[in-house]
Amino acid sequence: MIAIIDYDAGNIKSVEKAFSYLGKETVTTRDEAVILNAEGVVLPGVGAFGDAMEKLRKYDLVRVIEQVVAKGIPFLGICLGLQLLFEESEESPGVPGLGLLSGKIIKIPGGEGLKIPHIGWNSLEYPAKGRLFKGISEEDAYVYFVHSYYLQAAEESIVTATTRYGALIHASVEKDNIFACQFHPEKSSKVGLRILQNFIAIGEEV
Numbered sequence: 001m002i003a004i005i006d007y008d009a010g011n012i013k014s015v016e017k018a019f020s021y022l023g024k025e026t027v028t029t030r031d032e033a034v035i036l037n038a039e040g041v042v043l044p045g046v047g048a049f050g051d052a053m054e055k056l057r058k059y060d061l062v063r064v065i066e067q068v069v070a071k072g073i074p075f076l077g078i079c080l081g082l083q084l085l086f087e088e089s090e091e092s093p094g095v096p097g098l099g100l101l102s103g104k105i106i107k108i109p110g111g112e113g114l115k116i117p118h119i120g121w122n123s124l125e126y127p128a129k130g131r132l133f134k135g136i137s138e139e140d141a142y143v144y145f146v147h148s149y150y151l152q153a154a155e156e157s158i159v160t161a162t163t164r165y166g167a168l169i170h171a172s173v174e175k176d177n178i179f180a181c182q183f184h185p186e187k188s189s190k191v192g193l194r195i196l197q198n199f200i201a202i203g204e205e206v
Contacts, residue, residue, distance in 0.1 A: 002203070003038035004028040005065070007055040009045030011184070015078065018186035022193060024200050030059045036067060040074040040203030043081035044186075046146065049105065050092030052080055062098060069100055069178060074203045077180035079147060082173070085180055091149050101175060102154035108147070109166045117148040122163040122171075122183075130160030130174035131202055132181070132195050143171075143183040143191060151182060177206075 002019055004012055006028045019026045026042075027034060035041055043065070045052055056062050068075050077085050086097050089105035097105075108116055124141035126133060133141065141161070151170040153159050161172035161181075172181045179199065185192035 001038050002026045002040045002042060002200070003035045004042045004044065005035065005061060006030045007045070007052065007059055007061055009047055009052060009055070009080065011044050011046045011079070011186075014184075014186045015042060015044045018193060018196055019200075022197055022200065030061055030064075032060075032064050032067075035064055036071065036073070038073065038203075039206070040076065040199060041065075041068050042076045042078065043084065044078040045080035045084075047080055048091060049080065049083055049089040049097070049149070050095040052084055053092070053095050053097060056084070056098075065098060066100070069176075072177045072206065074177050074199060074206060075179065076199050077178075078186070079182060079184055082151060082180035082182050083149065085173075085178065086151065086153075089149060100178060101158065101173065101180075103152055103170075104154075105149045105151055108150055108169075111166045114166045117146060118165045119146050120144070122165060124161040124163055124171055126161055127159055128157065130172065130179070132172065132174065132179055132198050133161065134198050136191055136194055140191060143181075143185065143188040145171075145183045147182060
């Protein structure tokens, strides 16, 4: 069973549907016992960094997420869920993130022909291919993004995929049992489903 963390964020239904399509049971919950007994835990979301952190604190989910990571349960952040794993975001100055990974979230720079937010399909490159991308070549790796801010990870060694849109964007990271994607695998067709299937397999192996 995959636990999807419920903190009143948007985009949860599409994540549920993608796992269901793959035949994997999910439960959307903020129940600590359920989350800590899951094979894998997902933190999805769209919205503002500061509002999301406020809700995670309100529902006492910061502590639960820290326990998930400490127990070694595979944990996947998607879109805003990736950003929340880091220390800070230019979107919400003065609001600390979860700080589980080192780095900062910054505004995508504007430029000629670039629309912000970045909405659409982009190709990925693998500086250090991670387990989420097993069986996916760079030639096939086109995924769907919706975001105005992007990650600059402090540890380049954790960056498993990048893309370019006005800047070099750290599009996916992996460190120990923490995985995260700035793009939306649940909206990225067959490639995205393969990424989620790989995450399921990681949880089943633990």
